[in-house]
Amino acid sequence: MPKITLEHVTKRFDKFVAVEDLNMVIEDREFITLLGPSGCGKTTTLRMIAGLETPTEGRITIGDEVVFDSEKGINISPAKRDIGFLFQNYALWPHMTVYQNIAFGLENLKWSKEDIRKRVDEMLAMLKIEQFEKRYPSELSGGQQQRVAIARTLAPKPKVLFMDEPLSNLDAKLRLEMRTELKRLHADTDSTFVYVTHDQLEAMTLAIRICLMKTGVLQQYDPPLTVYSDPANLFVADFVGNPTMNFIPATAEKTGEKSYSIKALGAEMSFSSSEPVGELSSGGENNAVLGIRPEFIKLGGGKLGAGVYATLPAGMETTVKLSMGDDIITSVEFGSVDYPLNHQVKFDIIGDDIILFDKESEIKLAKGSVAL
Amino acid sequence: MEKKSTKNTGNALRSYFSKPANVITVVFLVLLILAVVLPLCTLLIGSFKVNGNQEAIYIGNGAADGDFTFHHWTELLTSKDFNYAEIKFWTPLRQSAAMALLACVVAVGFGGVVAWFITRSDLPGKKFISTVFVFPYIMPSWSMAMFWENFFKNTAINAGEGILQSWTGICVPESMVYGLVPCAMSLGLHYAPFAYILIGGILRNMDANLEEAATVLKASRFKILYKITLPIVMPALISTVLLVFSSSISSFTVPFFLNKSSINSGNNFISISVQMRSLINTGFTKGQGYVVAIVLMVFSIGILTLNNWVTGSRKSFTTVTGKSGQVSLVKLGKAKKPIAIIMTVIVAFFAIMPLFSFAMESVLEVPGDWSTFTLRYWISSEPFEGSNKGDTIGILRSSIMWKAMGRSLLLSALVSLIAGTFGILIGYAVASKRNSKAATLVSNLAFLPYLIPSMSFGAVYLALSYTKGFTWLDGSFFLLLLVGSIKFMPFASRTGTNAMMQLSGEIEEAAIIMHAPWWKRMTKILFPIQKSSFISGYLLPFISCMREMSLFVLLVISYQTLVTTVLSEYSRTGLSQASNAINLLIIVVVLVVQFIVNKLTGASIDKGVGGN
Numbered sequence: 001m002p003k004i005t006l007e008h009v010t011k012r013f014d015k016f017v018a019v020e021d022l023n024m025v026i027e028d029r030e031f032i033t034l035l036g037p038s039g040c041g042k043t044t045t046l047r048m049i050a051g052l053e054t055p056t057e058g059r060i061t062i063g064d065e066v067v068f069d070s071e072k073g074i075n076i077s078p079a080k081r082d083i084g085f086l087f088q089n090y091a092l093w094p095h096m097t098v099y100q101n102i103a104f105g106l107e108n109l110k111w112s113k114e115d116i117r118k119r120v121d122e123m124l125a126m127l128k129i130e131q132f133e134k135r136y137p138s139e140l141s142g143g144q145q146q147r148v149a150i151a152r153t154l155a156p157k158p159k160v161l162f163m164d165e166p167l168s169n170l171d172a173k174l175r176l177e178m179r180t181e182l183k184r185l186h187a188d189t190d191s192t193f194v195y196v197t198h199d200q201l202e203a204m205t206l207a208i209r210i211c212l213m214k215t216g217v218l219q220q221y222d223p224p225l226t227v228y229s230d231p232a233n234l235f236v237a238d239f240v241g242n243p244t245m246n247f248i249p250a251t252a253e254k255t256g257e258k259s260y261s262i263k264a265l266g267a268e269m270s271f272s273s274s275e276p277v278g279e280l281s282s283g284g285e286n287n288a289v290l291g292i293r294p295e296f297i298k299l300g301g302g303k304l305g306a307g308v309y310a311t312l313p314a315g316m317e318t319t320v321k322l323s324m325g326d327d328i329i330t331s332v333e334f335g336s337v338d339y340p341l342n343h344q345v346k347f348d349i350i351g352d353d354i355i356l357f358d359k360e361s362e363i364k365l366a367k368g369s370v371a372l
Numbered sequence: 373m374e375k376k377s378t379k380n381t382g383n384a385l386r387s388y389f390s391k392p393a394n395v396i397t398v399v400f401l402v403l404l405i406l407a408v409v410l411p412l413c414t415l416l417i418g419s420f421k422v423n424g425n426q427e428a429i430y431i432g433n434g435a436a437d438g439d440f441t442f443h444h445w446t447e448l449l450t451s452k453d454f455n456y457a458e459i460k461f462w463t464p465l466r467q468s469a470a471m472a473l474l475a476c477v478v479a480v481g482f483g484g485v486v487a488w489f490i491t492r493s494d495l496p497g498k499k500f501i502s503t504v505f506v507f508p509y510i511m512p513s514w515s516m517a518m519f520w521e522n523f524f525k526n527t528a529i530n531a532g533e534g535i536l537q538s539w540t541g542i543c544v545p546e547s548m549v550y551g552l553v554p555c556a557m558s559l560g561l562h563y564a565p566f567a568y569i570l571i572g573g574i575l576r577n578m579d580a581n582l583e584e585a586a587t588v589l590k591a592s593r594f595k596i597l598y599k600i601t602l603p604i605v606m607p608a609l610i611s612t613v614l615l616v617f618s619s620s621i622s623s624f625t626v627p628f629f630l631n632k633s634s635i636n637s638g639n640n641f642i643s644i645s646v647q648m649r650s651l652i653n654t655g656f657t658k659g660q661g662y663v664v665a666i667v668l669m670v671f672s673i674g675i676l677t678l679n680n681w682v683t684g685s686r687k688s689f690t691t692v693t694g695k696s697g698q699v700s701l702v703k704l705g706k707a708k709k710p711i712a713i714i715m716t717v718i719v720a721f722f723a724i725m726p727l728f729s730f731a732m733e734s735v736l737e738v739p740g741d742w743s744t745f746t747l748r749y750w751i752s753s754e755p756f757e758g759s760n761k762g763d764t765i766g767i768l769r770s771s772i773m774w775k776a777m778g779r780s781l782l783l784s785a786l787v788s789l790i791a792g793t794f795g796i797l798i799g800y801a802v803a804s805k806r807n808s809k810a811a812t813l814v815s816n817l818a819f820l821p822y823l824i825p826s827m828s829f830g831a832v833y834l835a836l837s838y839t840k841g842f843t844w845l846d847g848s849f850f851l852l853l854l855v856g857s858i859k860f861m862p863f864a865s866r867t868g869t870n871a872m873m874q875l876s877g878e879i880e881e882a883a884i885i886m887h888a889p890w891w892k893r894m895t896k897i898l899f900p901i902q903k904s905s906f907i908s909g910y911l912l913p914f915i916s917c918m919r920e921m922s923l924f925v926l927l928v929i930s931y932q933t934l935v936t937t938v939l940s941e942y943s944r945t946g947l948s949q950a951s952n953a954i955n956l957l958i959i960v961v962v963l964v965v966q967f968i969v970n971k972l973t974g975a976s977i978d979k980g981v982g983g984n
Contacts, residue, residue, distance in 0.1 A: 050885070052881050052884070054387065072383070073382070073383020073384065073386065073387060075387045075390070077390070077884070078881075078884050078885050079884055079885065079886075079887045079888075083885060084885065085881065085882065085885045087878040087881070087882060088878075089876065089878065091876065091878035091879050091881070091882040092882075093879065093882075093883075093897055093901065094901055095900045095901050104883070104886055104888070104896075105885075105886035105887065105888075108886050108887035108888050108892070109887060152882075152886075156886070156887075
């Protein structure tokens with residue numbers, strides 16, 4: 001039921017534009033992450049949906065109810081939006097015990113004493129913090145505080161749950177654990193989750209759809225794997241994925257409805273796609289960028305050759321940096337491999353997920369495969 | 373189109389006022405403009421017009437009540453008849469400035485040294501020293517002046533035997549008892565704890581790593597102090613100097629108690645604030661009094677603007693967080709014990725001796741002579757000769773004293789309630805609307821009364837109560853309440869703002885989402901978290917109001933209104949035993965209240981001042 005719609009939402013602080021003309025629909029029971037570098041407007045967007053920040057223009061609907069409309073002057077207070085909000089630093093009230101923190105929202109909803117007791121116990125059990133009931137927040141570790149904050153947010157059974165980088169204060173191991181639990185929680189609670197993060201891995205692993213933003217402007221709004229394999233522009237391609245995509249300067253010329261001829265890495269290649277491809281904004285040298293994910297640089301055979309610049313084994317996979325003229329190319333091999341420095345290797349560019357970007361507009365022109 | 377835009381404005385307004393912080397901002401903006409800006413304008417106008425018929429006669433040249441005139445300014449600042457401007461304005465101003473400068477040196481020197489020892493060395497007995505050292509600041513500002521007189525006066529200058537003379541037989545010259553130096557010393561000692569709190573606060577919060585880094589780089593102790601510590605506390609030091617200077621130059625009570633001079637010495641020290649009172653109190657020169665008030669105000673505002681400019685540009689220095697754990701204390705070694713003993717003696721002398729001296733003075737008929745011991749001035753029910761009904765010699769039997777004490781307590785309690793609550797609300801509005809122009813304006817307006825010397829502030833409201841439409845204020849309890857609440861609001865609004873700023877906005881937002889209405893958020897979440905700071909915000913106005921005299925002295929109809937005005941009347945008429953007794957009583961009341969509040973809530977006076 002609670003589908004969230006944002007129409008032409010803009011937020012300006014004096015002259016600074018934090019969010020510009022944002023349009024998006026969050027489906028019921030979806031898990032959305034708002035992703036982007038710091039200062040891109042993702043937190044502002046979240047706070048506007050929650051009602052903690054007032055948009056300058058636009059319209060926001062939650063379920064059937066318009067909660068904000070600058071034209072009609074509607075601005076429903078956050079308390080009446082039936083939402084939960086998980087803050088980055090938890091915002092637990094230091095003068096209340098764990099029990100009191102969780103019960104506070106229920107008291108405000110005028111629940112009976114027994115119901116509150118029952119619900120709090122349920123939450124304590126669900127998040128495995130029963131033994132801390134009578135403690136104060138300062139007597140808990142970061143991870144435990146995080147659980148209390150989640151319990152407090154979930155207790156009133158909000159239909160929509162907003163989270164503002166809730167895991168960024170935890171250590172790496174705990175963060176991984178909490179990610180699993182949040183995903184589980186999403187399945188168990190039947191709520192819509194909107195999650196803000198600057199960590200692309202977190203966004204990839206958690207979300208059903210990622211909303212990637214840059215300086216207040218929406219860049220791409222798609223499922224994680226689409227964002228990964230079919231990025232809308234250079235920024236998205238660069239932001240998502242680790243190690244990052246290889247961006248190779250290229251000179252391209254359109255040769256057919258679905259093909260280009262490309263000069264890159266000192267070789268001539270042909271690029272072909274299954275879809276009609278875009279027009280280059282200019283001709284001449286270096287008018288395009290070839291984007292190749294590291295896993296599509298296949299070592300051990302092929303027509304291209306390079307020297308090994310460095311080998312970075314991580315156990316499960318190995319990152320190999322290749323030096324080719326002025327360019328450094330990244331390749332990822334499964335398993336442990338080792339090459340001596342400056343060893344000459346042959347490689348090939350494989351797969352159908354090679355992207356060609358326009359150099360000037362930075363927009364994706366086509367996705368396809370290259371043949372030498 | 374037209375219709376749509378008005379509708380939009382209406383909606384915008386409605387949504388603006390749906391936020392409590394906005395409502396508070398607007399309400400206080402209006403309130404503070406009425407209570408601070410309006411009276412200031414009245415004062416300014418008063419200095420440019422003829423105030424009353426007496427003044428019209430004094431000015432002559434056919435001037436009539438209410439006429440516009442430059443006379444007050446030209447006469448007071450430039451008149452050469454009988455050297456009028458020099459005697460009435462320039463000399464007192466110069467003398468006051470000299471007094472204030474000297475007071476700064478004393479306050480910063482004494483307070484700074486103590487602050488360093490307490491925060492940066494392994495001095496034993498720190499707790500006792502730091503507790504007792506704040507006493508002189510809690511006492512009324514004239515206490516130190518009274519103590520000074522009690523201690524140093526002697527028969528050689530026809531002032532009765534003081535403590536020093538009765539113990540040692542030494543008679544100090546008159547310039548050591550009355551005049552510039554004693555005034556400056558009293559003020560300096562009174563403000564030394566203030567310097568201690570400000571400088572100590574910085575020293576305590578200073579990141580120890582900064583000094584340790586220098587130690588590792590082989591800098592000597594002295595070099596660290598000189599090159600690292602001092603520059604870091606410099607803004608606090610300058611701040612203290614400027615604040616003490618601006619408070620001292622306009623101080624009324626201390627010069628009021630210590631400007632008596634004997635006939636033969638030619639020692640005529642008159643401070644600018646005492647001059648102002650005498651100008652205002654005669655019906656002929658009210659306008660000139662207002663001129664002095666404005667000059668003092670411009671002085672203070674100028675100094676404090678300078679202060680903000682100095683600290684503002686170096687603010688990053690002062691907000692060093694104390695995150696790096698242990699502070700490495702300077703080992704005093706062999707000097708430890710002697711220094712501790714000397715410090716304890718000095719601090720105790722200025723904190724406890726005054727109390728002792730007031731007690732002693734109040735029970736001796738002839739000062740210093742224990743054979744004349746009497747409790748008459750405490751408990752006798754004999755009436756004073758030719759005095760009002762109900763005025764007895766023993767202050768504990770005097771219905772005038774008790775009524776005045778009751779009114780003072782009531783006034784202080786109400787002032788603390790109003791100022792403290794307003795302070796919290798302003799703090800809330802400022803903190804939740806950071807960087808908003810309106811909120812900044814409210815915060816500045818609420819701080820403005822701090823910049824206005826008490827006497828001038830009294831004069832401002834006096835001028836207002838003579839203005840048509842406001843005469844109902846004249847001499848009323850409500851006027852005292854209004855003046856007190858506004859004057860002491862800066863303390864409360866500072867503490868309130870600091871406390872609110874420490875809370876992240878998310879603390880309140882978490883409660884908003886939990887459906888907690890505004891009053892519940894305030895009472896259940898925000899107040900309990902910062903309880904001790906907020907209660908300090910209530911305590912400070914109470915203490916300040918209880919011991920305040922300069923502010924109210926122009927505004928009360930008779931000396932019987934407040935306990936401090938009773939005190940000043942007794943002192944003026946030479947009833948030194950009774951005035952000492954009352955002073956002791958006031959100090960005891962203030963200390964007891966402060967002690968009880970501290971024990972009950974953990975709030976304390978230095979918490980509030982420390983955040984300044």
